[in-house]
Amino acid sequence: MSTTTQLIEPAPFPLPSAARAVRGPLVVAGVGSIGRRHLANLRRLGVDDVILYRTGHGGREAYLPDAVIETDLDAALSYRPAAVLVCNPTAVHVPVALEAARAGCALFMEKPISHSLDGLTELAGEIERRRLTVLLGFQFRFHPTLRRIREWIALGEIGDVVSVRAHWGEYLPDWHPYEDYRASYSARRDLGGGVVLTLSHPFDYLRWLIGEVVEVSAFTGRRSGLGLEVEDLAQVCLRFSNGALGTVSLDYAERPPSHELHIIGRRGSIRWNDADGIAWLQTDETSRRIAARPPHGFDRNAMFLDEMRHFLACLAGDAAPACRFEDGVAALRIALAAKQSAARGRSVDV
Secondary structure (H helix, E strand, C coil): CCCEEEEECCCCCCCCCCCCCCCCCEEEECCCHHHHHHHHHHHHCCCCCEEEECCCCCCCCCCCCCCEEECCHHHHHCCCCCEEEECCCHHHHHHHHHHHHHCCCEEEEECCCCCCCCCHHHHHHHHHHHCCCEEEECHHHHCHHHHHHHHHHHCCCCCCEEEEEEEEECCHHHCCCCCCHHHCHHHCHHHCCCHHHHCCHHHHHHHHHCCCEEEEEEEEECCCCCCCCCCCEEEEEEEECCCCEEEEEEECCCCCCEEEEEEEECCEEEEEECCCCCEEEEECCCCEEEEECCCCCCCHHHHHHHHHHHHHHHHCCCCCCCCCHHHHHHHHHHHHHHHHHHHHCCCEEC
């Protein structure tokens, strides 16, 4: 029997038609590549009241036209911001977030939430005590076809999930050609780098798609030839609470980059490729394949833009965070379990 293909286009991320205005300025802490991206997107969304906090330790001077810059966190918080966007290196996320939370600020925290569990209990207490809004920066939750995949799984289109494979390989020197890759946070142990933490997105979106991870086994290594002090290669095995098994393959070496997902169910399978953004659903019971493609004009920044629109809606009280503080902690626990497993040579419970 021949196979027919149906093309569909996912609906845009559900956002209020017009979020209420945010009360008070926003502080962007850290103006590396992701901080500058968020700054540009805030301005694109009409938010001009932004204070930049930078220590100047990042090395490369950023081009920041018409921006108020503070080099002291207390000075930045003296503007009484509505929220702080924590975009500095991973290892210093929590100290900045703690000070911001104590000042009563909502938080946008870039992934991973930290490089260790230190300080997270205290931060969780401040967030709960002050009832602060917190959004984690796992932008793939805003990818239109990954959202479609989540719907397919929830609707039982492929039956119970049996296994899942995620692969992400990307040559580190190509990320920011304008800087020495060895000085970037992704390559430095003291800043929370290494492929397991830096490319931790699959640990979040696999939880979101498949369910909780209860056990991790991993191998890591340094095989890229890039002369890094952190792991640049990881093979991670996951056991989910529903019995499904998964693997996550990560590296800093692959050219051209590759980011793919394959989910196998009892009645079908799903494939996704970040290069074209298309998700393919194939069921065993019919001869039809369904291809969900991103909207016309979709590009990588569209996820970040929707993410920031969503954060502004959360600040205005018009939406609840799509990726919560607890999600960030859960993804970090998986990543840390992978590093522990590789170091100890045995599986680790999460």
